[in-house]
Amino acid sequence: MDCRDARPLLGAHAADRLEPVRAGEVAAHLHACADCRRLLAAEDALNGALSQLPRPPAPARLTARLESLVAAAERPAPARRERPRLAIWLAPFVSACAAAALVVVVTRPPAPAGAGALVNEAVNDHLRVVTSTHPIEIESGGIHQVKPWFTGKLEFAPRVTFSGDDEFPLVGGSLGYFVDRKAAVFQFKRRLHTITLLVFPAGGLGWPGGATTRVGRLEISETSSRGFSVLLWRDEGLGYALVSDVNVHDLELLAGKINQM
C-alpha cells in the first residue's frame, strides 16, 4: 500500500471503522510514512471536531405539520369523495379588473362554536392537496386557460379575480369536494409553502357563528387547527376556505388579494 492508496482511508482509520485486514495494511504503511502519520493525526483531530457537532431536533411546530402530512397519507379518501376522475386542472383564470383593494383586517378569536367540521374539512382537503401524487394536472400557464375549463364541470362559477403574482404565484387548480359538494380547488405558493383555496356553494353548511372580522363587505373567520391556519368566508352564495401553514399575516394578505373585486 502506498500513500495514494492509504490517504483516502485515513479518515475511516482514524474513526476505527476499517476492517482488520485493511486496518493492518494502513497501519503498516503509516509505520513507514511520516507524511501519512501527520495526515492521520489531522484526520483524527477532524473526527474529534465533527463529533462535537450538535444535532438540533426538529422544532415542535414542524413535527406537528409532518405528523399531519403523514396522517393525511394514512387516511383513505371518503367514499363520497371518490377521487376526482376528472381531476383536471385549470390554470389561471379571471383577469378581471383590479379594483379598489380591500383592507383585510382579521382578528384571531378562538375557533367559533360549530366551526370545527368546516375547519377540519378544509385542513383535510389541504393535506390531500399537498400529499397528492398528482396535485396538479394542469399547471397554471396563463389567465385565459381557466374559466373555460370550469364550464360544465361545476354547478357554479367560482368567482376568483386574483390570478397570482410574484408573492403568491398561482400553481394551478382542480376539481375537488368540500363536505358533500363539488369544489373548485386552487393552489397558490408562498415561497415553498403550499396554500389551498377551496370555493364551493355555501348553502346548508354549519358556518362559524362566532366572532368574525369585517373585511370590506365580507366577514372573515379565522381559526387554526393542527398547525394550519384556516380562513373561512362567504360571498354571494359561495363559500371560501383558505388553508396553509404560512405565517398568518401572509394568509391574510392573500385573502385580501382574493377579495379584490
Add this chain to the structure above:
Amino acid sequence: MAPHVRRNDAGLRPVEPLPVIPLGTDGASLGRALLGHADAAYAYALRLTRKPSDAEDLVQESFTRALGSAAGFRGGNLKAWLFQIVRNTYIDLHHRGAGRAQAELLELADDTPLFQDDIELDRLRRAVAQDIEAALRDLSEEARSIILFDLEGFTETEVATLMGCAVGTVKSRLARARALLRGKLQDYMR
C-alpha cells in the same frame, strides 16, 4: 433472518445497523417510519440552508414529496432515501445549476494537502462545535453533504447514490471534502 449488516464496500467494518424498510411498504407505514428520521432530516436541512425557517420549509416539502412518491421507494435504507429527497429538493429549489460546478471541484482533487506544522494541528484539535459549524458553512453543498452523509454512517454505495456519483469515487471525494473542511477550519481559527 440474519440481522442486516451494513458493510462498506472499501473494507470498512460494519457501522451502526439501520432499520431496513422492505420493498412494497405502503405509504402509511412508510410515513410513520419517515417521522422517525425527522430530526436527522432537519439537522441536515439546517446545514444545507443555514436558516431555520428555510430548513423547516425544506423538510416539509421533502416529506410531501416522499409521501407522494412512496411507491417509488425500492426498499433498503429509508433514512438514506429521505436524505436523497432532501438534497434533491434543496438543489431543485435553492441551488439549481450550482451542483455541477461543485461536483467538478471535488472531481478535480488529485492530492490531499498535508498540514505544515504542529501549530496547525494543535489549532485543529482545539476546534469547538462553533468552529466546525462555521467551517462547514463555508464549504460547497457537495462537500458539506458528503461529509454529513459519512457522519450519518451511510455506506459508500448509499453515499454514491445520494451524491449521484460512482461508488469508486466516493472515497476520494470524501477525502477531498475533509481536506477542504480542515483547511476552512484552519482559516477560521487562525
